Amino acid sequence: MDVKNMDFQKTINKAVDRLSLQQKLIALYILIIIIPIIIFISIYSSNVYDRAINEIRIKSENALEIEKIHIKNNIESMRRTAQMVVSDIEFIDFVKSRNEANIDQLIDFRMNELSNVTRLQANNPAIENIRLYTTNPYITEMWPILFKEDRIMEKPWREEVINRNGMEVWWFDQQTDDVLERLPSQNTAKISLLRELDYPKDEHLGIIEINMFLKNFFPKMFGSVQDPDSVYVVIDKDNNMIRNFHHTYFEDEGIDTEDLKLKFNKSKHEGTGSFQFENNETPYLVITAYIDDLDAYLLNVISLEGLYAETAKTRNVIFSGIIFLVIILSFVTYVLVLLLLKKMYKLKDSMKQVEQGDFSVDVEIDGQDEISELAFHFKSLLGKMNGLIAEAVNKQATAKETELKALKTQIDSHFLYNTLENIKMMAEIEGQYPISDAVTSLGEMMRYNLKWKNDFVVLDEELNYIKNYVDIMNLRLDGLLTLNIDVPQELHDQEVLKMSLQPIIENAIKHGIIPNDQKNEGILQVNARCSEDYIIIEILDNGVGMTKEECESLNLSIQTGVKNQKSDSKGGNGIGIHNVNERIQLYYGTEYGVFVTSEKGEFTMVTVKMPCKIMKGGSQSV
Template identity: 25%
Template sequence: MKTLINKLTRLSLVWQVTIVFSLIMIIPAIVITTSYFEIVRDNLLEEANKKVQENLKKLDSNINSNISDMNSALNQLVFSQEFQYYLNPENNLSTHEKNYYVYSVQNELLNIRYVYTNQFNRLVIYSSNNQIDEYFDWSYHMERLYDRDYYSEIMQSSSEHIYGNVRVYDRSLGNLVNYEELENKEELVLPIYQKILDIRTKQCIGIIEVDMTMSKLADSSKLIDQDSEVKYLIFDRNQKLVFTSDDKSKGEFATIKFPQESGVSDIKIGDADYLIAYYKDDITGLTSAAVMDKKKILASTSGVATLLLLIAILSIVFIILFTNVAARVFFRKLKEIDRMITHIEAGQFDVRIKVGGFNEISRISESFNHMAERLQGLLVSMVQKEKAQKEAEIHALQAQINPHFLYNTLENMRMQCEIDDYYVVADKLENLGDLLRYSLHWESPKVKISEELNNIEQYIEIMRMRFNKRLTHQIECPESLKNIMIPKLILQPLVENCFTHGFKDSLPPWKIFVNVSIVENKLSITVEDNGVGIGNERLEEIYKCIAENKTIYNKNKSKNSIGILNVSQRLKMICPAGSGMYIESEQNVGTKIILTIIIESGVQNGGEEDVQNIGGR
């Protein structure tokens, strides 16, 4: 999060405002779009909830209607026949009575078949009176039921009218409508039994059975034609699936368990989600259910989601573009102010902003123009003051050099006069006069390299009075570099240090080497001696004093050394930025001081025109 905020703060103000305000406007848009999608989804689920309940009612209506027909057929048959008499084994029936019974029942069965065309799979009568012959279509002896699993179910019930549990159709018995397809597969049927009881003993002397297949009982084909999205299920009293309108889903829905008598709920089967409405009939024990696949229910929402996503994307793009354009318009004047501030930072204080209007930005623009005018005035004043101060500092530094080296020179000459001939002193005094004239001539703080090197030659000749042949020197400078301008008396303090510090505690011969060269557009002047050198600790102390612009203290002489510090200060003041002084030294080997002066562009090799283009700010 912190990294993201850092990246955001690096963007321009226009894009920061664009992103912030876009987020503020996009979030409500996303919330509204999501809410609308949820409303559409909830409405679809609510409609599906109603639809699945309505289809469940239609399925229950079909089941109840068909069960009612089964009961009506039973009641019609029982009402029209004297089963208590004919089925009682204690009654001896004449041939006429038996024929009449058979004829009467068959006629009634034909009427039932006519009234309830192709509705019942079987209507049979089981009789305890073996005087009545068995007829394959409808009449059987009670012994036929003894080995049937459902016989105990019938006999253990205290009711005369029994709704049996769903079972496989018994093909060993006949059927009322002679369905051929029932001969080739195990069809599940719902049986309804009517016990015929002896009037006196109340013992069961016969049973009338009506069977109806589950497909006929549900009559789901009509429902599916009306709404193919709904699947219909029927479970028996043991919650075993006994019917499904879609045979492919039979194994899938077989594991459903119902925690209540009725209700509507969501169920998950495998990876699929379903909406199911169910109802259990307390009389028959059957649980009917209507199921809808939630994926199909919400299929239409994919189009809505795509449309909403497209609208959301277009809205986001529009919001970003609109916000960006608006921000650019609003901050156009601020951008101009920012551009002008960049010019101010670059040193262009003459820039001004065109002022228009009376808003806050316009007042800032006016303030900026006033500030630029004041800065320009202050800058001119500061430049003038700095120039005057720098000139004063340079003259002060130059003033330090003159008496310092003159004192040392005269001291050397005094010592030599005590031990040498008079005529030698005369020559050296001539050299001293040249040195004085050179040091006192300060029309400019800069001179040609050739003049500075000539001054070094004069100084070394004077010092030779003391060191004689023990001192040798060498000065190298190409002719093309002799006209380059450098600060005046920049080398003399360095050569003087060779005598006062380098040769003091070392044995002759003593050597001084001065070299001038050009390295990568930089003028390099090297002053090197073979004296005692400088220790690392002392060298670090000298560098620290130069960096902090402090006087270098000489512990051996109990006084300050100003030569090196003076050279470093004048290099920084007079020469271009990047110029500097570097010291390399090794004890008992010698010291090398390198002056590096930046050469400004436009300098040619040789010629008087070079004098005006080198070594100054």
């Protein structure tokens, strides 16, 4: 996955690199404009959509509250009717009578008590039926109020009503056969309030049924004017869905009612609530309201397809308008950038001519902007380049002359080496071996000095050079000097600057050993050790030494280059200790260099610190 990402990133980088600066600026401009616009439109559309849904939710919740008020009124009306029937003492006494009534009693009952119950129904036109199903064998059925309980023995609600011991039971019948065994009509869906009558106490007497058609009980659900984008349904305590089957909303929308019930059961709670779901990529909003008297939920299922389409249309119109505006602005920006970069393109063409070898290009770009300033510096650069070319031609001619002089010098040095070799042979023939050794040392020193091809040598070569130097100085000092070298074998190939130790040896002899009036043996000790990343070379002499103040002054002179009597060196080849320190810091850095410690009348020790760099195979510089 990482490899694919890297390849994709490389492809993008290559594509961007192939674009001109003008195209990059236009692309950057479009990105800077388009990306915030897309984000803004998305957020704005989402907020508009959410606000619209919230408005729909509030409107639907208000409609549900109004519907609940209607339902509450219908519930109270049915309860009040049931209570008035139960409270009619003459009616109830006749029903619970255990004596068979004669004709006069029956006529009197029908004309009075039964008429009172019939008037209750007439006074409540929304109530469809008031019925009493009795188990009293002495009672004769009087339609449409009084019936034998045998007619409802198969009803599914009978057992539940008896088990509730006089508590009311609400029952929904979507479409059932009438107890009078009439044909079912098209609108027989109803809701029934059922209560058990017991007399005496705990003795079953009958069941009262007050029912109302659902079209009257739920006016919104069964209203004649239906909203094509929404539908009302009820889900009862047994998870049965009660709805208006004449409204084909679910069939038209292709919504599975069982799936809707599952989604509802996952989010239902008492009171008013809502949830959303999708069906066939169409969003829906469901507002729920709990009806505690019925232990049921009233649902308003609302399609958001129209809202979603309207929001998308608005978003697309806004986005299209902005895209059109961005295209116009991009074209204008393209022209303006072209004018702004005209000077840069002219400067680029001039650079191409210089690249092809034409250094006589005249860059004429006026103005005070950055490109004009760049053109001015480029023109100055061309002038310097032309001057350097002329200088290089002159130097080339001078180099030819220098080569001739170098050839002459080489011939002279060979002549000198041959002469010294002849003197050495003559000294050996005469038995003057000290003179022969001195001539040999002098020849090696001259060869080391004259053949300077590199600033770096191995430590072993520098040590051989100071050996030859001490041998020459012993001719002058009658063998006063003794040189001891203690350097581990692995450091013999350590890289050092050429002629970095000889000026220190010369300084030690000239200012330390020779001024010693006692003329004792002068001992020069050279030690070397290496840490992980640097090497320490110590050169110790047993000369006159220095006081603390003189030593500090000398160290200051070495670091700053300010000459004083303690630190200046005029012997040897003229490279002072300060020059050695300066060369080391120039090549390796200021953390390296030379430092002096001394005790008056005892010793002087010069410490040289350089990076540890082993030159495998030795040096080729000499």
